[in-house]
Amino acid sequence: MKMKNNLLKWSFFLFVFTFVGCETIDLDQIENPSQPSVDLLDPVYAFNYIQLQLPDFVNSANTFTQRVTRQMAMSSGNTYDNAFAPVDSNTNWNIGYNLLNAVKIMEPKAITNREFYALGAAKVIRVYVLMTMVDVYGDIPYSEALQGSANLNPKFDRSADIYKGLLLELDDAIAVLGQTNNSNSEIQDLYYGSQANWITLAKTLKLKMYCNARLAGAELGVTISDKVNEILVANDYIDQQSEDFQFQYGNSRFTPNTRHPMYNDQYELGGGAYIANYMMWAMTTEKKFDLLVGGNGVVVDANLTYDPRIPFYFCKQVGDPGGLDSFTLPRRARPAHYDNEEYFSFYFPTSDDIRTPYLVSNWIGQTGITSNGYLGRDHGDNTGIPPDADKRTVAGIYPVGGAYGLSSSVQTGGDKGALGAGIMPMVLSSYVHFMLAEVALELPAAVTGTSISAAAELEAGIRASIKKTVNLIPDYPYATGSAPVSATLLSHENKYVTFVMNKYNSASINKLELIIKEYFLAAWGNGIEPYNAYRRTGYPSNLQPTLEQASGDYYYTAYYPSDSTVNNPNAPANLRTRKVFWDKAGLILH
Amino acid sequence: MRSKFKWIFALCLALSMQFAFAQEKTVTGVVSDETGPLPGANVILKSTKKGTQTDVDGKYSIKAKAGDVLLFSFIGMKDASATVGASNTVNMSLKSGDGVNLEEVVVTSQGIKKEKKALGYAVSTIKAEEFASKPSTDIARALTGKAPGVNIQATSGLSGSGTNIIIRGYSSITGSNQPLFVVDGIPFNADTNSDGNFLEGSTNASSRFLDLDPNSIESVSVLKGLSATTLYGSAGRNGVILVTTKSGNTKDINKKMEVSFSQSLYMTEIADLPDYQNNYGNGFDQAFTQAFSNWGPKFGVKGTQGIDANGMVDHPLAYYGAEIFPQFFETNQAGNLVAKKVLYAPQNNVEPFFRTGVVKTTSLNIGGRGENTSYNLGVGHTRDEGFIENNTYQRLNLNTGGSTKLSNGLTLSAIMNYVKTDKTAPPTAAGFGSNALAPSVFSNILYTPRSLDLFGMPYENPLDHSSVNYRTDIPNPRWTLKNSSDNESVRRYFGNFTASYDLNSWSNVSYRLSMDNYTQTKVYYINKGNGQPFDDEGFMRTTVNENLIYDHTFSYNFDTKIDKAENWNIEGTLGVNPRLEAYRYNYMASTVQFIYGFLEHQNFENNETYSESQSFNVVGMYASTTIGFKKYLYLNLQGRNDTYSSLQKSTRSLFYPSASLSFVPTDAFAGLKGNKYVNFLKFRLGYGSSAGFPDPYKTKIGLIARTNSFLQSDGTVINTLSQSNELGNPNLKPELVKELEFGMEGKFFNNRVGIDLSLYNKISTDLIIDRPLDPATGYDTTADNIAEVSNKGIELGLNLAVIKSETDGLSWNITTSFTKNKNIVESLGLGDVKLLPFAGFTNLGNFAVPGQPYGVIYGSSIKRDGNGNYIVGADGNYVEDNELKKIGDPNADWRATVINEVSYKNVTLGFQLEYQKGGDIYSTTAASLLSRGLTEDTDFDRSGTVVLPGVTTTGNINTTQIGWTQYGFNNSGFFINEQAIYDATNLRLREISLSYSLPKKLLERTPFGKISISFVGQNLWYKAFNFPKHLNFDPEVMSLGVGNGQGFDYLTGPTAKRYGFNFNLTF
Secondary structure, three states: OHHHHHHHHHHHHHHHHHHHHOHHHOOOOOOOOOOOOHHHOOHHHHHHHHHHHHHHHHHHHHHHHHHHOOOEOOOOOOOHHHHOOHHHHHHHHHHHHHHHHHHHHHHHHHHHOOOHHHHHHHHHHHHHHHHHHHHHHOOEEOOOOOOHHHOOOOOEEOHHHHHHHHHHHHHHHHHHHOOOOOOOOOOOOOOOOOHHHHHHHHHHHHHHHHHHOOOOHHHHOOOHHHHHHHHHHHOOOOOOHHHOEEEEOOOOOOOOOOOOHHHHHHOOOOOOOOEEHHHHHHHOHHHOOOOOOOOOOOOOOOOOOOOOOHHHHEEEOOOOHHHOOOOOOOOOOOOHHHHOHHHOOOOOOOOOOOOOOEOEOOEEOOOEEOOOOOOOEOOOOOOOOOOOOOOOOEEOOOOOOOOOOOEOOOOOOOOOOOOOOOEEEEEOHHHHHHHHHHHHHHOHHHHOOOOOOHHHHHHHHHHHHHHHHHHOOOOOOOOOOOOOOHHHHHHHHHHHHHHHHHHHHOOOOOHHHHHHHHHHHHOOOOOHHHHHHHHHHOOOOOOOOOOOOOOOOOOOOOOOOHHHHOOOOOOOOOOOOOOOOOOOOOOOOO | OHHHHHHHHHHHHHHOOOOOOOOOEEEEEEEEEOOEEOOOOEEEEOOOOOEEEOOOOOEEEEEEOOOOEEEEEOOOEOOEEEEOOOOOEOOEEOOEOOOOOOOOEEEOHHHOEEEHHHOOOOEEEEEHHHOOOOOOOOHHHHOOOOOOOEEEEEOOOOOOOOEEEEEOOOOOOOOOOOOEEEEOOEEEOOOEOOOOOHHHOHHHOOEHHHHOOHHHEEEEEEEOOHHHHHHHHHHHOOOEEEEEEOOOOHHHOOOOEEEEEEEEEEEEEEOOOOOEOOOEOOEEOOEOOOOOOEOOOEOOOOOOOOOOOOOEEEOOOHHHOOOOOHHHEEEOOOOOEEEOEEEOOOOOOOHHHOOOEEEEEEEEEEEEEEOOEEEEEEEEEEEEEOOOOOOEEEEEEEEEEEEEEOOOOEEEEEEEEEEEEEEEOOOEOOOOOOOOOOOEOOOOOOOOOOOOOHHHOOOEOOOOOOEOOOOOOOOOHHHHHHHEEEEEEEEEEEEEEEEEEEEEOOEEEEEEEEEEEEEEEEEEEEOOOOOOOOHHHOEEEEEEEEEEEEEEEEEEEEEEEOOOOOOEEEEEEEEEEEEEEEEEEEEEEEEEEOOOOOOOHHHEEEEEEEEEEEEEEEEEEEEEEEEEEOOOEEEEEEEEEEEEOOOOHHHOEEEEEEEEEEEOHHHHOHHHOOOOOEEEEEEEEEEEEEEEOOOOOOOOOOOEEEEEEEEOOOOOEEEEEEOOOEEOOOOOOOEEEEEEEEEEEEEEOOOOEEEEEEEEEEEEEEEEEEEEOOHHHOOOEEEEEEEEEEEEEEEEEEEEEEEOOOOOOOEEEEEEEEEEEEEEEEEOOOOOOOOEEEEEOOOOEEEEOOOOEOOEEEEEEEOEOOOOOEEEOOOOOEOEEEEEEEEEOOOOOEEEEEEEEEEEOOEEEEEEEEEEEOOEEEEHHHHHHHHOOOEHHHOOOOOOEEEOOOEEOOOOEOOOEEEHHHHHHHOOOOOOHHHHEEEOOEEEEEEEEEEEEOOHHHHOOOOOOEEEEEEEEEEEEEEEOOOOHHHOOOOOOOOOOOOOOOOEEOOOOOOEEEEEEEEEEEO
């Protein structure tokens, strides 16, 4: 009995130890078995991440900038007070700094491995992101940013200081890109094919910063015209299409979805975001082109003066929105201030017919819509959404990879047009031409010793924009009867250029405004450039006002994101009247 | 670590060395009281202090010599002694102690049973009658209102939906605040495993305590305070719900064999629907349009405002064309095909959407005993149909348990449970009164336009089965109900194996292995054709979650008198408790359905997969001792040290003590003994502490690898590697929660009045929050020990025997409980940062704000001027203030329950009333019904204009007139969050029951021990006083799901009422 007792006792303890001894008392389980360890970071794949975050960053900056510049309709509020909230800036800020952190984290290993291609390109992208953030927000965390737990409350540096820092960073990036890359490391460059292209971009970014800070050389401690002149004389900047800084989207709908975000929004179901009536009006009605436009927006008569970009920019879902029922077009009366002269056509300012649009792009005269307008939304129209998902005008081939020449619904699950294989334009050669036209006009010293002139750059910009637009996708599908003929396109391009240059050369026109206006039109798909231009110059001055006349202060900078203001005590107060250092013209914007 | 184990083993072995084996005879006998044999009575040999306990039949057996004195004792009985003579049999009859009530024995932590009066903390015990055979098939919901300090709230009235349990307030900001479930000593995973967030309908997910069959449960003890839960370690810091099943409670079976059977049948219905107005139909600004809203013309209008001269409008589906719906077209006199017309008139178009569900529960339990062996077998089946089609919850419970005591002092017992549950429910994504971002069955039904004959028209396109509705941008809710589902099935095994060995009469060692292992498979799908972005192509997602808990407890337990006079008693336990918790998660999502209605992943064009696993260990060592003096003064000391495997070495271990004192004046002072007015009085004081560990892997964060991030046009795949947005925090340490509790229990006036009062003050320090960072730091979030939260509260239980009957005459008992808890965020530790959103949206959600109640609701508000006047904009509507302001406090001021029980002979009538005072809720149901002009609340004369009270932006009195449409549409919460906030004060009839049990006399000659039948209704009536009257809205919903969010209703499912009967039989 006693022996049996002992046997039982010991087998009992043994039993306990067998179970307890193994898995349940391992006390060192720090690393997540479902995540790769940080030692596995590979600069090539980190660079891939950076490259793919960039278009998302620009897209999130666009959601704000395109709406305050009337590329897209601002429908989230009827005044500037309620149109945006700090929370709306979160995505842009998050993606931006996340991308910057990825650049920082890849750097040590990239240096060790001598992977200068990826590192240099990543550094250029870093500068583009930071300069964009400065342009949009003004002062932002820079010198104390990205330090993780070492500094959870980074201070906000002055925007001018950041510009200065970025100019130096570009020199650094150019130096890195000048080194020979480790021959055993092969990167996947989604933008260019060589280190030299990235150097050209880096130099162009310098040019862009100086042009943007045209009035604020003192804050940067430089003479802008000298600095611009240096770059122009060296003649290594983006001045042809092959050098364009853009992201090329794909046409895969699922796993992964590689399409242009606006295509995702507008070509699936639900209609997507509205295009601003002003944008479509400025392309068509403002220059009296709308009278030519047929139900599908395509003009085939080569003898007419016409902007060939129109059907590439916009795709109608219905030929004539004028006939829509009263619910689609709200019944409230056209606001009186929409008839103010300051919003009349820039090209035909005395014509009583070309007033700012209302409800659709082509409000003409005092009585209202004629046929064949484009259905968008007015600035600050926050009324309920009518069932017009298959009636709104959507973005066309350029730059989203959409459809061409349709007049039927594209709410068909992503099977229309170029399937979303568009581009995210960032720094295009056309943009650079417009920038140079502006500095040539305003700071003639900047172009001394070069053959650059304002008029020539303006024309080059328009032509580059048209060529880029109509040739973006060589074999896009088109509807019957809207087949594009290259001779017609060229004829339209020439006639359009003639139209604009005649205006430019006429005595009565404001030349700078005309340059900015053309820049505005060419920038379709990128809200950052027109947002900068508007604050720098106040042009276009006839942007459609908010439906509610008392709009409140314009967004001279975007709201800081709530993710920053709530969590970082160093974040400044959110004021829409806060300005970037280069915003020196003292303009009252609307 | 291992060396510590050895040390404890050595100690236990040393203590067990004193075995004595003398030449003695075996004395046997039966200990009984007035009612019969007394199981569990102590029999002790006075000379050696060795002893035993009586078995289930009151029998004992002990080795003794002639002349030895045996001491017999039992809680609540007078001690007695007897001398062993020549006979080998000594029977003893014990008598009730003078003036001492039979003291309640309660189950406390680690399954230790204690006299209630020895406890220095509050324990609420709920007996089987309170939750068995009730309409609610969810054990937690059945406990609603039964225990003060415990707030139980269903996420919605859908069958199988999740249930939130909060004991004594929220003590963690971003960590879990749900209590630990312990079932028969098995730490039981009670997680709510949802896929996705509240926007996608996570409220639908079941909480895994749903796997317990209320009918198989013997009793539930709720350990509320930390001084009660210390021994459970960090897992018990939010309170412990101790469940003893019939299989686990082997001691209670006195009879040879008992079979009990119960059958119940209940009906479920939606608690209430709004009172819809019947005067205005679809439209806006008094014109008929296919708007979502009901601001259209008055019914009966003809020839104007978009209505034809004969009062008709186009058929709502005519716009699909004659090819799809030829039946809605006719040829007119001119020979053209034109749309048919329908009358513009109110319709009964919401009520038919709901049904009456049937809830059936059958349970059978067999228990009995053999020589030194007891056993129990149970089987339960529940089929719970919800108030809406495609909502059914089914559960099969099989359980068995047994215990045997060997003659060598070894007791072996085991319990095994198998649970199979299957749930189907429609998807319930959050709705905002227009359309939801994901499939949602409730988001679109309640605001169906009054004039739409939803049930008189098809809901699908006959050609391709896609959804058809009066406008294309809103899926037909009937289609959603038929074509989408969010299903859940669980296969669960849990059980324990326990062995204990009596070292001597006053100590034993025991080992328990508990295991809880389940696999939860969720299948979520929507067939192609709902007309919404992406979902239109069909979607299917399968997730498998395998969860495992291994828990070992090795303990040494003792209970002995210290001094000769036996004034001092000491009992205690020393234990080692390693626990492993692990899960494995597999995910597969597929898009673009090929054949409509065929639901297998191979029928979808694209598949995405994901998997992860997690595992952590907590090794606890604990000690507890209670020193009792003369049975009226008890000191309890406890301590536990937990070591957690997923923190850095320097911070992974934490020791936390607790102590409590219990004093019973009615036993201490002779003057109070036998007092008629003060029958029983006890004061208690407790201090407790506990640890809280972070989720695993928070100190070191790995990389994120993504394959197929992008596909270049030439087909090149782009993969990426990136840092996480979360910053690892190597200095992270456990949270420390401390609580001071004072209590008083008393019985007065011949036991007619009973009071149980607890006051507590609980402070959570070093609270870990997922601290959001300015992304400029490079990271979005990091776990950090920075916050502090306090809970101060009162729990008062009051029992009143209004009418008492010695026989089975009329009796009336009232049980009242009152709970008030003040849950304050003391500090966020974020420097100047004063706002931390932790649930809901970051611009409309629950926030932690220092000095403010936990989870205050912040959102947009109406802009005020310096004098607090509302500012009206130029358009005549209020100006929205986008700067986040506090717009509500979801915490109730207090809660009270009154349970009445009136019985006469064999009939018992019970009803439970519950009242919640205060607590705000943001209600999308209210916002959408009012904004869209649907209920009688908006049935005002809509002609003319109205001026909103307030001042203009320049400070003048507002005079801008707006139409009633604007008034209703713009000012009911769609635009300004503040306008959708309501005070949720409510009164409800939680339960009413009438039961009848057959008189014993009638049963005497039958094999039956008990036959009873009850009629029960739950939630049959409620009133939320501060909501517009005709909404009939029940604020007892939680659209943010189980977790820390509260006070939000996003149309994720209304509440239910249930009624029916149950039938119980034992033989």
